[in-house]
Amino acid sequence: MCCARRGRPGALYAAICRDAKAGLSLRAVTQKYGVDYETVQRAPVSVLREPRKKMQPRDTRLDSYQPLIDAILEADLTAPRKQRHTAKRIYDRVLDEHNAVDIYHQVVRGYIADRRKEI
Structure with a gap:
C-alpha cells in the first residue's frame, strides 16, 4: 500500500491525479496505488473521494x-x-x-x- 493511501483523505486522489497528468497510463496508476479503474477515472474530477451512501435500515x-x-x-x-x-x-x-x-x-x-x- 502506498503512503498516499494511509495519509490525508485527499492524498490518494491527489497522487493519482498527479501521476495521471504526468503521463502514466491508467493501468500503471491502478497497479501502483492498488485501486480500481473507476477510482482512477474519478480522481481528476475531485480531489476528495465521494462519501459512502447511507444504507436504509432494514425491517426486522x-x-x-x-x-x-x-x-x-x-x-x-x-x-x-x-x-x-x-x-x-x-x-x-x-x-x-x-x-x-x-x-x-x-x-x-x-x-x-x-x-x-x-x-
Whole structure:
C-alpha cells in the first residue's frame, strides 16, 4: 500500500491525479496505488473521494414487538429493583403472550440493551 493511501483523505486522489497528468497510463496508476479503474477515472474530477451512501435500515422481525418491549421497560422504571424484568424474562413473555416464534433471544437482548440506555 502506498503512503498516499494511509495519509490525508485527499492524498490518494491527489497522487493519482498527479501521476495521471504526468503521463502514466491508467493501468500503471491502478497497479501502483492498488485501486480500481473507476477510482482512477474519478480522481481528476475531485480531489476528495465521494462519501459512502447511507444504507436504509432494514425491517426486522422484532419491529412488531418493539412497542410491547418498550412498554415493559417503561413499567420497570417504577417497579422495585428486584422486580424488574431481565432480558430473558422479557423474551419469555413475548414468546408466551404473543406467540412470537420468529424472533431470537440475542436480537431481543441487544434491543433491550440499547433501549435501556435511551430510556
